[in-house]
Amino acid sequence: MEKTIAVIRGDGIGPEIVNEAIKVLNRIAAKYGHTFRYVEVDMGGAAIDKWGEPLPAAMLERCLAADSVLLGAVGGPKWDGLPGDQRPEKGLLALRAGMGLYANNRPAKLWPQLAAASPLKPEIVQQGIDFVVVRELIGGVYFGSHTTSQENGEAKATDVMSYSEHEVERIGRIAFETARKRRKKVASVDKANVLDTSRLWRRVMHRLAEEYPDVAYSDVLVDNAAMQIVKDPSQFDVLVTENMFGDILSDEASMITGSIGMIPSSSLGEGSRGLYEPIHGSAPDIAGQDKANPIGTILSAAMLLKYSFDLDAEAAAIEAAVGAALDAGLRTGDMLAPGCKPVRCSEMGSAIADFL
Ligand code: IPM
Numbered sequence: 001m002e003k004t005i006a007v008i009r010g011d012g013i014g015p016e017i018v019n020e021a022i023k024v025l026n027r028i029a030a031k032y033g034h035t036f037r038y039v040e041v042d043m044g045g046a047a048i049d050k051w052g053e054p055l056p057a058a059m060l061e062r063c064l065a066a067d068s069v070l071l072g073a074v075g076g077p078k079w080d081g082l083p084g085d086q087r088p089e090k091g092l093l094a095l096r097a098g099m100g101l102y103a104n105n106r107p108a109k110l111w112p113q114l115a116a117a118s119p120l121k122p123e124i125v126q127q128g129i130d131f132v133v134v135r136e137l138i139g140g141v142y143f144g145s146h147t148t149s150q151e152n153g154e155a156k157a158t159d160v161m162s163y164s165e166h167e168v169e170r171i172g173r174i175a176f177e178t179a180r181k182r183r184k185k186v187a188s189v190d191k192a193n194v195l196d197t198s199r200l201w202r203r204v205m206h207r208l209a210e211e212y213p214d215v216a217y218s219d220v221l222v223d224n225a226a227m228q229i230v231k232d233p234s235q236f237d238v239l240v241t242e243n244m245f246g247d248i249l250s251d252e253a254s255m256i257t258g259s260i261g262m263i264p265s266s267s268l269g270e271g272s273r274g275l276y277e278p279i280h281g282s283a284p285d286i287a288g289q290d291k292a293n294p295i296g297t298i299l300s301a302a303m304l305l306k307y308s309f310d311l312d313a314e315a316a317a318i319e320a321a322v323g324a325a326l327d328a329g330l331r332t333g334d335m336l337a338p339g340c341k342p343v344r345c346s347e348m349g350s351a352i353a354d355f356l
């Protein structure tokens with residue numbers, strides 16, 4: 001197979017973790033006889049420094065011309081003072097919207113080797129943690145108008161949250177279809193006791209639930225969902241929710257699995273071209289020190305092979321190699337435990353490539 005992958009190294013630890021994912025992809029290519037070509041794309045703070053904007057049109061074009069896109073992380077204190085529409089994060093949002101990627105899939109799965117790193121009590125962890133957050137990614141308050149004005153002698157800020165029926169329906173379908181391939185349970189998270197957008201969300205989800213009688217469906221209010229995730233995460237299989245709730249709950253979900261550094265994600269729209277990125281940020285405090293955990297990015301590359309290129313065996317081989325590295329006791333600083341061997345970011349990447 002010959003494929004072109006657009007690569008966005010990004011800011012902070014982005015370049016280091018992407019290097020390790022490419023190391024692993026190259027090993028896969030050699031072993032299975034594929035050719036992966038990489039096209040460099042500037043986005044986020046790196047693009048602001050070089051081109052004066054977080055996602056130049058030509059960079060979005062490169063992503064749209066590639067077969068899929070791999071991203072490290074964007075943002076950092078250097079660009080914190082910029083106005084909202086010029087920040088590095090704006091580049092990421094524009095990329096998601098520009099590629100039409102409405103369905104964000106964030107697995108929260110406990111690696112048994114890391115059970116001790118979970119902040120939850122062992123008796124809760126033992127019940128198992130294996131669910132996915134299906135997050136709507138290009139609607140809601142993230143994409144409504146944002147304004148700050150002066151009113152009655154004081155500043156006033158407004159962010160508009162809106163959803164149309166078709167936006168809810170298409171992400172709902174992804175959730176039900178995902179559940180069909182798993183344990184056939186969908187929990188839809190909203191705030192229908194307060195928000196109109198949530199009441200619309202719930203109506204559409206109920207209509208879809210009738211089309212999927214084989215999938216067990218429930219509504220969960222978002223505050224309750226936040227509580228249930230730490231109280232009894234084993235009850236969840238597929239959790240579907242709007243953009244901002246999904247942002248918040250997916251961080252919570254990742255943390256209970258031991259380290260946010262382990263969690264990959266896929267963002268997909270109508271075609272097979274997607275955007276794959278670890279869910280953690282750019283960690284400026286450890287950038288350039290070869291300390292970061294590259295596994296979230298390496299597992300994102302595995303998701304890319306599986307969902308964009310249909311290379312299931314290759315993706316499974318990467319997951320097995322990650323498991324082997326953990327079995328061997330290799331740990332980056334974020335998940336270090338007594339009796340384990342501390343390794344650097346590049347050592348972890350090399351070890352995983354060698355286990356392939
Ligand atoms: C995420 C991040 C982004 C988001 C930021 C960087 C804009 O937190 O991917 O979860 O809020 O979507």
Ligand code: MG
Binds near residue numbers: 247248251
């Ligand atoms: Mg987030």
